[in-house]
Amino acid sequence: MTADRVRGVIATFLTGAKKAFDPELPGDTDLYGGGLELDSLEAAELSAMLEDEFGTDPFSAGEEMPETVGEVLAFYEAAATA
């Protein structure tokens, strides 16, 4: 359930940023080089959108920055089961 919402926010962001992406957003998709090719400004934008939607985001609150879509999902799964 949460994973779908998180993927929805990421997809909305990527659409607004005019990025090409696999609509399934597989967990192993790299956020940066070789994957979605986000730069720091785009990652900052994604973190703000996630924070607006869920009240917290893995870029700001996590100990380690997420590097893949799966790590973003895992952050919220961990938060949901905590």
Next chain:
Amino acid sequence: MIELLERAAAGEPSSPAVVTHRGSWTYAEVLAAARNVAAALVERGITRFAVVEEDAARLVPLLAGAALAGAEPCQYQPDTDAAEFREHAAQLGHDVVVSRRTDLGDVVVDPDVLLAHAGEPPAAAERQPLLIRTTGTTGAPKAARHDWRVLSGTVAEARQRPGQRWLLAYGPHQMSGVQVLMHVLGTGATLVAPFPRQPRDGLAALLDPGVDCVSATPTYWRFLLAEARSRGVDLPPLQQVTLGGEAVPPDLLSAVRSAFPTARVSQVYASTELGSVASVTDGRPGISADRLHSDANPDGTLKVVDGQLWVRSGVGMLGYVGEPDVASEDGWRATGDLVEVVGDRIEFRGRDSEVINVGGVKVHPLPVENRITAVTGVEAARVFGRANRLTGAIVAAEIVAADDADHDELKAAVRAAVEDLPRAWHPRSITFVAALETKGGKTIRRIEG
């Protein structure tokens, strides 16, 4: 202040000076009340006091009476929180409070007692001090010490215009409100002062009882025009429209000009510390660059240092409370306003304190805001910094959308409107809100955590 009132009362004593929801007061009546106040202040030995009063019909004679007696008034917002008031009053050393409120301290004097006091008014004081608290959004409260005689220098020779009606859209506790008061008294005009002073109250006053002249912030004008549009009312013609207190977005300037095609439109540049600095009426953004100081123009009162506007003002404050007079050798003072000289104009780029540092890139919110407010379907917008772990801050925008606007389409249009700006300047957070956060009628652009 008192001299302006005396001059107007001598010329047209029965002309209305102040109109509020309670009624109308003539210049003769306001002057008589001011003399009562002066006599009462002298008898009670009050030399400085806080004023918490929403009613302009009481406020004008209180301020004028204080000037006559040489006592220093300092206004606080009428709806100020009692605990916050006590804290600020203690910091500024205000032991005496003139107010109809009873929750503000130990020594609270009812303004009606002062206004009705029968006594012999004193001779006009040599010094006529006035304290104006700054509307700064950060740090401890500050207050600028002024003298009415210095401030009123700009209207001392003004032509009398009895019957002209000015709306009081600013709080009279703000420098801009003080400017309107002085202009009205200096020209023998009438102050129309509704309360509350929100744009919708101003619009109501435009329609009834009617005004000829309005001075307000760009933010206020934007909401007044939006209110008129959404209520479908026909705006009455105005003689004078003045915008000040913030940089004026070009799209708003043209909206105001088309809403009031016969009005003289002025942009004024003034501050709590500097008083009135410049005024332009040519309908173009910014200030004329021929005011710049140079070897060829040694009388110029403006200069640009490191992108910031510096001013040499003849009507500025004496100093801050608790600090010595600021009159420096050369009289130049930094304004905190960032500007750029473009051709023959000095154009405003925003406040020094509003600059957003996005990953080391300095972003000025105002140009971004101007792009966004020009988008069809955007009623109003504010651009500010939002803290972010990755880049320190990102540019954030809050937008008040028109009722029929599609938010997704609007977001796309906003993105397109800023596309040619450097990437760090692009808003990374766009949210839709019902109203913008303002303070003293100005849009707040400070960074948010």
